[in-house]
Structures are given as C-alpha cells and as structure tokens.
Amino acid sequence: MAIGDRTSFRRDRRRALCHVRQIAMYVCHVTLSIPQGDIGDAFGRDRSTVGHACSVVEDRREDAAFDSFVSTIERMVVAVFGRREGLRHD
Known part of the structure; x- marks a missing residue:
C-alpha cells in the first residue's frame, strides 16, 4: 500500500x-x-x-436509504432497551 493510499484509508476510516x-x-x-x-x-x-x-443525522435522514438504516437501528434499540417517556420521534 502506497503512502497516499494509507493516508486516504485512515481518513476514510476516521x-x-x-x-x-x-x-x-x-x-x-x-x-x-x-x-x-x-x-x-x-x-x-x-x-x-x-x-x-x-443535526447532521437529521439532515442525512432526507436520504431514504439512510433513513431506513437509522430507523432499523432505532427499532433495535427500542427492542433491547425499551422506550423512554417523552419520546418525540418514531
């Protein structure tokens, strides 16, 4: 792997x-x-x-695929931890 490739890889990973x-x-x-x-x-x-x-995640949720991904994570979290009172998002 070249030096430029490693730098790019580290940046992408971060x-x-x-x-x-x-x-x-x-x-x-x-x-x-x-x-x-x-x-x-x-x-x-x-x-x-x-x-x-x-704010960043809210903005990115306009993308249908990203919104679906985050919705799936939210459903898994609710299944494991339950839902707290005062929830303002589905």
Missing part, C-alpha cells in the same frame, strides 16, 4: 467512525431521550458536539 458515533449519539438522544450533556460525557465529547451530531 470519517466512517465519526458517522457511526454521530448515529449512536442521535439514537441515544432521540430514541432513549438521554440528555445531550450525559451523552457527551459518555462519549468523551461536549454537549454541543452531540447537538451537532443530531
């Missing part, structure tokens, strides 16, 4: 991990109604980072 973390933060907040500050603490991030993650 980006993928960032997307996974954003989805996890979003699901924790929206599906489980966990406060953003608590989620930030759990992920070692600031509350504002959680807010940004939620």
